[in-house]
Amino acid sequence: xxxxxQNPRHLxxxxxxxxxxxxxxxxxxxxxxxxxxxxxxxxxxxVYLQKENIIDESGMPKERxxxxxxxEGPSILRIQQVVRGDSAAYFCAxxxxxxxxxxxxxxxxxxxx
Amino acid sequence: RKEVEQDPGPFNVPEGxxxxxxxxxxxxxxxxxxxxxxxxxxxxxxxxxxxSSGNEDGRFTAQLNxxxxxxxxxxxxxxxxxxxxxxxVVNLGTGNQFYFGTGTSLTVIP
Numbered sequence: 001x002x003x004x005x006q007n008p009r010h011l012x013x014x015x016x017x018x019x020x021x022x023x024x025x026x027x028x029x030x031x032x033x034x035x036x037x038x039x040x041x042x043x044x045x046x047v048y049l050q051k052e053n054i055i056d057e058s059g060m061p062k063e064r065x066x067x068x069x070x071x072e073g074p075s076i077l078r079i080q081q082v083v084r085g086d087s088a089a090y091f092c093a094x095x096x097x098x099x100x101x102x103x104x105x106x107x108x109x110x111x112x113x
Numbered sequence: 114r115k116e117v118e119q120d121p122g123p124f125n126v127p128e129g130x131x132x133x134x135x136x137x138x139x140x141x142x143x144x145x146x147x148x149x150x151x152x153x154x155x156x157x158x159x160x161x162x163x164x165s166s167g168n169e170d171g172r173f174t175a176q177l178n179x180x181x182x183x184x185x186x187x188x189x190x191x192x193x194x195x196x197x198x199x200x201x202v203v204n205l206g207t208g209n210q211f212y213f214g215t216g217t218s219l220t221v222i223p
Contacts (some may be wrong), residue, residue, distance in 0.1 A: 033211070038164045042215035043200070056210060075180065091156055099204050102211060104156040 004094050004105035012111045019079040021108045025094030032075045033093045082112045114139050117203050119214035130191045134217045136201030137183045145204035148186050149196040191221045
């Protein structure tokens with residue numbers, strides 16, 4: 001009974017490089033959420049996706065960030081031209097539907113050097 | 114005003130104590146409510162959903178007060194393993210976002 005899977009668990013990128021974070025939802029879940037958590041801060045919603053659709057991206061920065069959840073394969077959060085301020089833990093969660101409880105993956109810790 | 118507000122604590126309590134956390138939410142149209150716990154540098158884990166009638170799971174009791182727009186979590190007979198940050202989560206229902214409080218830190222002392 002695999003839970004939500006994220007990879008990589010740790011990612012180091014130099015300024016200006018691209019970061020790709022992957023999330024496979026729990027079996028039977030078709031709703032995926034991405035959150036960012038800065039050190040000593042709370043979780044901040046970024047984007048909510050269903051298969052092939054972005055439902056709500058109101059928490060995504062306007063530039064450099066994008067997300068997708070293709071018909072086949074994991075959801076991907078892409079950060080282009082990373083800057084030091086992008087260093088954070090990025091958590092993915094999945095659920096059965098928009099008001100159902102969410103289950104979180106272990107997170108990807110991004111460090112930008 | 115924040116959608117969800119929690120007392121950040123920290124709460125330091127001895128083993129065996131009873132401790133309660135409150136969380137207030139700003140939107141009266143909120144539909145779903147949850148408590149999560151987060152251990153240091155780990156992912157949030159669902160502790161319990163909060164129902165209108167209140168619900169209990171072992172040593173944990175959650176209550177919802179719609180009139181005053183707050184939810185509470187009561188932990189009885191605290192264990193050392195209860196030390197964590199407790200996150201209050203609200204789903205507004207009008208959109209798809211879950212709003213997380215910044216968390217209340219609990220340390221149970223031997």
